[in-house]
Amino acid sequence: MSYLEEGFTLRSWLTTRDHKRIAILYAIAITAFFFVGGAAATIIRLELATPQGDLVTADTYNKLFTLHGVVMVWFFLIPSIPATLGNFLLPIMIGAREVAFPRLNILSWYIYVLGGIFVLYTLIVGGVDTGWTFYTPFSTMFSNTHVVEAAIGVFIVGFSSILTGLNFIVTVHRMRAPGMTWFRMPLFVWANYATSIIMVLATPVLAMTLVLLSAERILHVGIFDPALGGDPLLFQHLFWFYSHPAVYIMVLPAMGVVSEIITCFARKRIFGYRFMCYAILGIAGFGFLVWGHHMFVSGQSMYAGMVFSMLSFMVAVPSAIKVFNWTATLYKGSIVFTAPMLYALGFVGLFTIGGMTGLYLASIALDVHLTDTYFVIAHFHYIMVGGSVMAYLGGIHYWWPKVTGRMYNEAWGRMAAIIIFAGFNLTFFPQYILGFLGMPRRYHEYPPEFQVLNLFSSAGAAVLAVGYLLPLVYLGWSLFRGPRASANPWDARGLEWKTSSPPPKDNFVAPPQVDAVPYAYNPEVPPA
Amino acid sequence: MSVAAPEIRPAAWREQTVSLGMWVFLATELMFFGGIFMGYLYLRTQFAGEVAQASRHTHEWLGTLNTAILLTSSFSMALAVRFSQLARRETVQRLLWVTAALGAAFLAVKFIEYAMEWHEGLVPGLHFTIVENARTTALFFFLYFLATGVHALHLTIGIITVLWLSWRLRKPPFPDARADDVEVLGLYWHFVDAVWIFLYPLFYLVSLAS
Numbered sequence: 237m238s239y240l241e242e243g244f245t246l247r248s249w250l251t252t253r254d255h256k257r258i259a260i261l262y263a264i265a266i267t268a269f270f271f272v273g274g275a276a277a278t279i280i281r282l283e284l285a286t287p288q289g290d291l292v293t294a295d296t297y298n299k300l301f302t303l304h305g306v307v308m309v310w311f312f313l314i315p316s317i318p319a320t321l322g323n324f325l326l327p328i329m330i331g332a333r334e335v336a337f338p339r340l341n342i343l344s345w346y347i348y349v350l351g352g353i354f355v356l357y358t359l360i361v362g363g364v365d366t367g368w369t370f371y372t373p374f375s376t377m378f379s380n381t382h383v384v385e386a387a388i389g390v391f392i393v394g395f396s397s398i399l400t401g402l403n404f405i406v407t408v409h410r411m412r413a414p415g416m417t418w419f420r421m422p423l424f425v426w427a428n429y430a431t432s433i434i435m436v437l438a439t440p441v442l443a444m445t446l447v448l449l450s451a452e453r454i455l456h457v458g459i460f461d462p463a464l465g466g467d468p469l470l471f472q473h474l475f476w477f478y479s480h481p482a483v484y485i486m487v488l489p490a491m492g493v494v495s496e497i498i499t500c501f502a503r504k505r506i507f508g509y510r511f512m513c514y515a516i517l518g519i520a521g522f523g524f525l526v527w528g529h530h531m532f533v534s535g536q537s538m539y540a541g542m543v544f545s546m547l548s549f550m551v552a553v554p555s556a557i558k559v560f561n562w563t564a565t566l567y568k569g570s571i572v573f574t575a576p577m578l579y580a581l582g583f584v585g586l587f588t589i590g591g592m593t594g595l596y597l598a599s600i601a602l603d604v605h606l607t608d609t610y611f612v613i614a615h616f617h618y619i620m621v622g623g624s625v626m627a628y629l630g631g632i633h634y635w636w637p638k639v640t641g642r643m644y645n646e647a648w649g650r651m652a653a654i655i656i657f658a659g660f661n662l663t664f665f666p667q668y669i670l671g672f673l674g675m676p677r678r679y680h681e682y683p684p685e686f687q688v689l690n691l692f693s694s695a696g697a698a699v700l701a702v703g704y705l706l707p708l709v710y711l712g713w714s715l716f717r718g719p720r721a722s723a724n725p726w727d728a729r730g731l732e733w734k735t736s737s738p739p740p741k742d743n744f745v746a747p748p749q750v751d752a753v754p755y756a757y758n759p760e761v762p763p764a
Numbered sequence: 765m766s767v768a769a770p771e772i773r774p775a776a777w778r779e780q781t782v783s784l785g786m787w788v789f790l791a792t793e794l795m796f797f798g799g800i801f802m803g804y805l806y807l808r809t810q811f812a813g814e815v816a817q818a819s820r821h822t823h824e825w826l827g828t829l830n831t832a833i834l835l836t837s838s839f840s841m842a843l844a845v846r847f848s849q850l851a852r853r854e855t856v857q858r859l860l861w862v863t864a865a866l867g868a869a870f871l872a873v874k875f876i877e878y879a880m881e882w883h884e885g886l887v888p889g890l891h892f893t894i895v896e897n898a899r900t901t902a903l904f905f906f907l908y909f910l911a912t913g914v915h916a917l918h919l920t921i922g923i924i925t926v927l928w929l930s931w932r933l934r935k936p937p938f939p940d941a942r943a944d945d946v947e948v949l950g951l952y953w954h955f956v957d958a959v960w961i962f963l964y965p966l967f968y969l970v971s972l973a974s
Contacts, residue, residue: 336781336785337785398792401788402785402788402789402792405784405788406781406784406785406788409784410777410780410781410784436788436791436792436795437791437792437795438795439792440792440793440795440796440798440799441795441796441798441799443796443799444796444797444798444799444800445799447799447910447914448799448800448803448910451906451910454889455888455889455890455906456889457888457889457892457902457903457906458903458906459803459806459807459903459906459907464899464902464903465811465899465900465902465903466903467806467810470802470803470806473802474799474802
């Protein structure tokens, strides 16, 4: 009997402690928020189709991009892969029956929902206009919108990712099956482990920052407003101390997903497995030391800027190791272009472009020109949307048979992957050029000479919207009409493919014993 | 704390798992308080003299008394952990009562102090009457109330949990799982104590440095 048949009532879902069911609860919630954030993006792109501010007012526009950022960052991207695929797969991949703390796991979902309610409340009563970054003193002294309510929502949702991270760390340390040594763990587990460390160490700093911000706004005493003796730079330091590592919360699990998919559909063991592990830890570690590159023009010390610039360049080393290793895995592989593989290859290309343009922004002199332009927007959308969302969708397709027990339609899957890839590039590549030409972010009007590129971008957004709606249709259809999936439809390696699709409540009929390296796709792989 | 039941695990498995969970949680907590300490660091480096002067408004004898009370509570908590390893249920239960009582005494002194500070007009944003170095003093007390308030909240949660655990120990048996709970709660209690060890000099004793 599969975990899906353990109970059919709503109550059996809402009171579950099964990590697989919690993953599905999370998937439903974040999908809803994805389309809320997407709706805001749609209006933004419609407004920017013309140089005049003719669709919405400047105030509404400010609220729209704030809503888009807040929802997409904290309610979609941060929980996306860890809370859904991670929750579902991490225990299975290490041969465990459960996460270490099942009750904390369901609690984390309820905390997420509570935070979400605050943000939706903020939206209903009139929104926030500070941008997702909540920069002071604007957010504490001048904005007339619902900053505190939004901050409370983000504060609350932070604890859901802390609890998920705590659970994953303890699970990986304590719940591994006999024989599952650290260097036999799949890279997806490594990636989620490193992500969890970031969640646990960075998120509380954001929480305290938001407490300070709310206190300053409510009491008019504070440490961020220069008029009161405070320092806005302190806010930026505290904010980016979380929000830069948060980028790695979004992209590391994506790298984990892509590693699993590429090695499977190249039919070849991942190249440089240990270096992939070290690179994951390296990115997580360096990620804590580079936050100041968001502040090159803020007036922080020039010497601090130089150090942050150098450290930011160093993040490129482990990131490049990963890209090279994926490429080397493909080399002489027997590549199968399934839908998950198309998403994964799309990730590699888009992540590379996003990463390389990150180096432009890490160079102080160039950054002075590019700060607050569309170049920045294009850069981080290449990482977060081109990277994380592509990988998330790839992972959803790859593990769909395992999670649901049904096969989706492969042709539709490939078509959606190609549409999303094309739509994404059409949307965001013009923004690199716009930014380089000097178009600033966060304005609802722009000079007429930028219109052609903006039209490309808006047209691309329409293509992207179709691409994102398609999976809802054919994946939804497959839930009811898709052919039954076998335990291992991709002939993949890894413990999750050794149990039935969908897995039983306790994941395995008999406790698994591990005695080999991961990804033994080519038979000549030597034992560990 | 509920932990997924393992198939075959050694006896120490549960203890090590719950205490790892607590250590990871304390790492989160440390970073949470870190935000306040960063704010303090900024204030202290920018306005060293004014911070020391503002600190003279605190009631350092009450702060010292509270430090003694909290350290003693940590002592009784440490004893409770030791006796739980020896499975001395009744002793553990009594020691937990002592720990909770000392924690409550700390809170009582803290609230007397808060009341005095309210009457002295030291509460920024609500009732603040200090004129000399008004802005820096307001900032200092803003951080003071935030830090000690968050600390008091943690202590309150600790007291409630200690009382709850002591209630669960009111009659036998005394399984290993309860002993693990005492140990893990002890980690939390000592952490809350350790935070105070830092808050005490930063807010009460910094006046001596001027």
